[in-house]
Amino acid sequence: xxxxxxxxxxxxxxxxxxxxxxxxxxxxxxxxxxxxxxxxxxxxxxxxxxxxxxxxxxxxxxxxxxxxxxxxxxxxxxxxxxxxxxxxxxxxxxxxxxxxxxxxxxxxxxxxxxxxxxxxxxxxxxxxxxxxxxxxxxxxxxxxxxxxxxxxxxxxxxxxxxxxxxxxxxxxxxxxxxxxxxxxxxxxxxxxxxxxxxxxxxxxxxxxxxxxxxxxxxxxxxxxxxxxxxxxxxxxxxxxxxxxxxxxxxxxxxxxxxxxxxxxxxxxxxxxxxxxxxxxxxxxx
Amino acid sequence: xxxxxxxxxxxxxxxxxxxxxxxxxxxxxxxxxxxxxxxxxxxxxxxxxxxxxxxxxxxxxxxxxxxxxxxxxxxxxxxxxxxxxxxxxxxxxxxxxxxxxxxxxxxxxxxxxxxxxxxxxxxxxxxxxxxxxxxxxxxxxxxxxxxxxxxxxxxxxxxxxxxxxxxxxxxxxxxxxxxxxxxxxxxxxxxxxxxxxxxxxxxxxxxxxxxxxxxxxxxxxxxxxxxxxxxxxxxxxxxxxxxxxxxxxxxxxxxxxxxxxxxxxxxxxxxxxxxxxxxxxxxxxxxxxxxxxxxxxxxxxxxxxxxxxxxxxxxxxxxxxxxxxxxxxxxxxxxxxxxxxxxxxxxxxxxxxxxxxxxxxx
Numbered sequence: 001x002x003x004x005x006x007x008x009x010x011x012x013x014x015x016x017x018x019x020x021x022x023x024x025x026x027x028x029x030x031x032x033x034x035x036x037x038x039x040x041x042x043x044x045x046x047x048x049x050x051x052x053x054x055x056x057x058x059x060x061x062x063x064x065x066x067x068x069x070x071x072x073x074x075x076x077x078x079x080x081x082x083x084x085x086x087x088x089x090x091x092x093x094x095x096x097x098x099x100x101x102x103x104x105x106x107x108x109x110x111x112x113x114x115x116x117x118x119x120x121x122x123x124x125x126x127x128x129x130x131x132x133x134x135x136x137x138x139x140x141x142x143x144x145x146x147x148x149x150x151x152x153x154x155x156x157x158x159x160x161x162x163x164x165x166x167x168x169x170x171x172x173x174x175x176x177x178x179x180x181x182x183x184x185x186x187x188x189x190x191x192x193x194x195x196x197x198x199x200x201x202x203x204x205x206x207x208x209x210x211x212x213x214x215x216x217x218x219x220x221x222x223x224x225x226x227x228x229x230x231x232x233x234x235x236x237x238x239x240x241x242x243x244x245x246x247x248x249x250x251x252x253x254x255x256x257x258x259x260x261x262x263x264x265x266x267x268x269x270x271x272x273x274x275x276x277x278x279x280x281x282x283x284x285x
Numbered sequence: 286x287x288x289x290x291x292x293x294x295x296x297x298x299x300x301x302x303x304x305x306x307x308x309x310x311x312x313x314x315x316x317x318x319x320x321x322x323x324x325x326x327x328x329x330x331x332x333x334x335x336x337x338x339x340x341x342x343x344x345x346x347x348x349x350x351x352x353x354x355x356x357x358x359x360x361x362x363x364x365x366x367x368x369x370x371x372x373x374x375x376x377x378x379x380x381x382x383x384x385x386x387x388x389x390x391x392x393x394x395x396x397x398x399x400x401x402x403x404x405x406x407x408x409x410x411x412x413x414x415x416x417x418x419x420x421x422x423x424x425x426x427x428x429x430x431x432x433x434x435x436x437x438x439x440x441x442x443x444x445x446x447x448x449x450x451x452x453x454x455x456x457x458x459x460x461x462x463x464x465x466x467x468x469x470x471x472x473x474x475x476x477x478x479x480x481x482x483x484x485x486x487x488x489x490x491x492x493x494x495x496x497x498x499x500x501x502x503x504x505x506x507x508x509x510x511x512x513x514x515x516x517x518x519x520x521x522x523x524x525x526x527x528x529x530x531x532x533x534x535x536x537x538x539x540x541x542x543x544x545x546x547x548x549x550x551x552x553x554x555x556x557x558x559x560x561x562x563x564x565x566x567x568x569x570x571x572x573x574x575x576x577x578x579x580x581x582x583x584x585x586x587x588x589x590x591x592x593x594x595x596x597x598x599x600x601x602x603x604x605x606x607x608x609x610x611x612x613x614x615x616x617x618x619x620x621x622x623x624x625x626x627x628x629x630x631x632x633x634x635x636x637x638x639x640x641x642x643x644x645x646x647x
Contacts, residue, residue, distance in 0.1 A: 067627065073640050131495070139496035149480050149497060228492050231481035232440060235643030238482075245484055246443040249361045250625045251386070 050264070057261040060254030068258035073234050074243045078259070080154060081240040082266055085219035088158040089270075092215045093208055096166025103167070104174040121163050126224025129160055134229050149231030154239060157225040162218050166211030173207040202282045209278035213271045220263055322352045323543050326367050327377035328360035328446065329487060330507055331407055331531070335377065337558040338550055347545040359485050361445045367392065367536075374539035375546060377406060377531065379446035381606075382615050384532045397534040403613050406533030406550050407564045408573060410600060411453040412508055412520045414493060414501030421499050425523040426457040430471065435480035435498035439489045441623060441635050446486055448615075448623060450502035451635045453527040455622060456604040461525055469634050476635075476642040493518065504529055509563030509596070512589030520591055525602040528573040530613065556580045560587065565597050573603045 027035060057065060069075065103115060121129065133156060138148040147153050177200065185195045223241040230237040240263055247256035325335060335355070342348035356363065356371065360379035367373045368390040376393075378384055381404065387393040398404030415423045421434060429436055439447035454475045458468035481497045483489040486507065493501040494516060503520060511517040533550060535543040549555050556566040557580040565575045575597030577583060590596030604610070611617015624633035 071626070073643070076643070131491070134492070134495050134497075227484060227488055228495065231492075231497070232443075232484065233479070233482060233643055234640055238643070242443060242484065246440070247625075248365070249443050249445060250623075250627075252625060252627055255627060 053257050053260050053264075056253055056257035060258060064254055065258045065261075068247075068252075068255040069262050073238070074240075074259060076235045077238050077240045077243045078262065078266075080151065080236075080238070081220055081263075084154045084158050084239075085216050086270075088155060088162055088219050089212050089216045091159065092162055092166045093212050096163070096211060096215075097170050097204065097208060099167045100170035100174055104171060118164050118167055121161050126161060126222070127227055130157065130225040130227055130229045133157060133160060133225065137229075148229055149233065149237065151236050153230045154226065154237050157229050158219040158222060161222055161225055162215040165215040165218065166208060169207040169211035169214070170204055173204055177203055198284065202284055205278045205281040209274045213274050216270050216274075217267050220267055319352065320540055321350055321542065322354060322374075323540055323546050324372050324374045325353060325355045325377065326363050326371060326373040326375070327355070327357050328363060328379045328531070329357045330379075330504075330510065331377055331559070331562075331564070332357045333510070334407075334558045334562040334564065335550075337561070338555045341554050341558070342546060342549045345549065347542060348549065351542045351546070359444065359446070359487075373536055374543040375533065375535050377533040379529075379531055380448060380615065381530070381532045381613055382619065383445060384534050385614060387534070387536070392536050393534050394537055398532065398613060401569060402551055402567060403530075403607070404532045404534060405530040405567065405613070406547075406555075407506075407531040407559050408567060409504045409506040409529045409531075409564050410522065410573060410603065411449050411526045411529060412503055412505045412522050414490075414503040414508060414518045414520045416499060417519055419519060419521065423500055423521055425521075426454060426471075426475075426525065429454075429500055430474040430478060434478050434500060436475065436478045436500050436502065437481045437483070437489050437493045437498035438479060438502035439486045440482040440484060440639070442625075442639060443484045444486065447489075447502075448619075448635075449504070449527055449529045451622060452610065452618065453502075453523075453525075453604070455634070456527055456609060457523070457525045460602065460604050460609050469638075472635055472638045473641055476638040479642060482639070490518075505565070505597075506563035508591075509587070509589040513563070517589060522591075522598060522600060524600070525604065526600055528603050528605045530572075530606060553580050557582060560597075563587070563589065572605055572607075574599060 060068065069078070099118070103111065103118075124132075133153075134148050136143060137145050137153070137156060139146060141147075147156050182195050182199055185199050186192070190198070221241060222239070223245075226232070226237075226239055226242070230239065232238045232242050240259060244256045244259050247253070247259065325339075327335065332355070339353050343351055354372075356366075356373075358366075360383050363371075363376070364378055364383035364386050367376060368386055373392075376384065376387065381398065384393060384397065384404065388395055388397065413423055413425075413429070415421070421428070421431075423429070423434075428434065438450050441447045441451045451472065454472055455468050458471045459465060463471075481489070481492045483492055486504070489501060490503065490507065490511065492498070501518065503518075505520070505522070508517060508520040533547065535547050551567065560566045560575070560577065560580055560582055565573060566577070566580045568574050568576055568579075577586070577597070584594055584596055587593075587596035592598060606613045606615065606618075620630055620633065622633045622635045624630040625636060626632035
């Protein structure tokens with residue numbers, strides 16, 4: 001497993017040095033430094049640690065990897081996590097876009113406050129979030145909803161921590177969107193639904209997809225808010241991060257890394273799929 | 286004129302070593318390793334006791350001028366951190382297997398548990414935390430497998446310290462004349478009633494105090510300390526329970542006053558502080574029997590116990606690793622109960638019970 005620390009521009013033409021050629025990039029001295037710094041930074045923080053995780057996973061061999069991720073309890077945890085993350089991301093796409101819409105297009109008292117409150121799931125330490133959710137949806141639930149220690153608690157926690165992503169991605173794009181285009185579409189006889197589908201949605205698609213990707217990735221790795229809320233019951237509310245923790249506690253690092261690697265691959269796949277969908281939708285406009 | 290590619294290489298050549306140099310700086314900055322400093326790395330619970338002991342230690346001739354750096358957290362995490370290079374002179378962990386990890390890493394002498402105290406510095410017992418007034422009338426282990434009783438415990442799979450709880454449930458059957466089959470069945474029933482499996486003892490207590498479950502598998506010292514801090518719960522001592530033995534050890538290259546510190550922790554003064562925060566003072570002749578007079582205390586000195594007249598009541602059938610489960614290093618029991626089923630290990634009985642508990646409700 002090797003890590004490419006610096007980008008290598010494709011080889012240029014061979015043979016006697018030609019006078020004029022089109023460079024494959026447009027890097028000036030400053031932007032070269034910028035790129036070098038970016039890559040060094042990125043390598044130290046992300047690429048090298050990531051490579052180390054994959055290398056640790058590979059150390060167990062393909063058999064070890066397979067055993068780690070097909071362990072019944074682990075497989076169930078992965079299923080629960082991915083299913084909940086996907087569902088929550090879908091909900092966020094709809095609800096997040098709607099919240100962004102309300103925040104941008106509507107005027108109402110308390111709007112500034114709502115605007116601030118949206119970010120709280122970002123700011124709140126997740127363990128505190130879990131504690132708050134537990135007091136609201138636990139055994140003594142004042143709302144009469146006892147979701148703690150059930151499979152639903154995973155959805156609840158994911159919904160809470162991922163709420164801001166789609167909203168915050170869509171909001172600025174929506175603010176920039178020229179409302180005159182929508183008016184023009186309407187004056188040409190398009191229904192509100194058609195206008196939304198053909199005019200607004202394609203413009204928002206990249207932002208929605210980016211928000212969805214963040215939301216999914218965040219949910220898949222979530223741990224803190226579930227610590228107290230989910231009860232970590234196997235086959236019911238035990239998520240993948242808890243399985244990774246168990247593997248580490250039992251000194252099975254290869255297993256922990258194998259599960260983490262699988263999660264990485266799943267996240268990557270989802271991000272790619274989201275990108276494809278986003279391009280399709282954007283093209284329709 | 287340089288080509289863009291050359292420039293790029295040059296930029297990278299300057300930046301990569303620079304960033305590596307920056308990274309390296311972090312490594313040897315804290316070389317001020319004072320010979321008169323003791324770095325304590327421990328599991329979370331004894332922090333208060335250790336602080337009080339440290340205050341008394343620095344008032345003695347051996348401890349004069351000694352400074353302490355402390356780090357407290359989950360036992361397994363702390364042990365792994367030390368194995369990975371966290372500076373430590375003295376470790377105080379929840380289970381002996383966490384010290385064994387440091388022996389394997391070559392950081393702690395193999396003979397650490399060969400002293401008179403067998404490496405143990407603090408002791409307590411497994412108790413059953415109940416709701417105020419004990420509405421379900423929980424008196425012992427058998428009451429926990431009744432239908433509808435919700436149990437909260439840390440997960441023995443993700444928290445090494447929670448293994449004491451599972452061991453007590455197991456021993457309740459095997460050490461009272463039951464067969465291993467019956468004990469397996471019992472452990473299955475216990476875990477079938479678990480409503481919350483947290484990743485640490487601290488989380489289990491929080492979960493229980495937030496309203497989850499009817500019974501909390503807890504340690505006597507934590508229950509007493511929680512009561513002292515005003516966030517406690519009632520608890521019941523079952524007829525059969527396990528003596529929790531927390532090991533302490535100094536590292537091979539520990540600073541000079543560390544041995545004197547360990548001796549002081551084991552002394553009357555040290556054990557008195559442990560007793561004041563809910564631990565049962567060490568008793569080498571009768572492990573688990575609290576002799577308060579030996580550490581200069583009376584029953585009334587211990588606050589927060591269920592019975593203020595008798596804060597550390599005698600346990601009818603107190604099980605110990607050494608006496609009942611094949612040795613203080615867990616080797617006689619750890620794989621049988623907690624094996625993960627990987628690396629050629631068999632699947633442990635408790636590991637399986639936890640998995641089964643989920644499938645039953647699926």
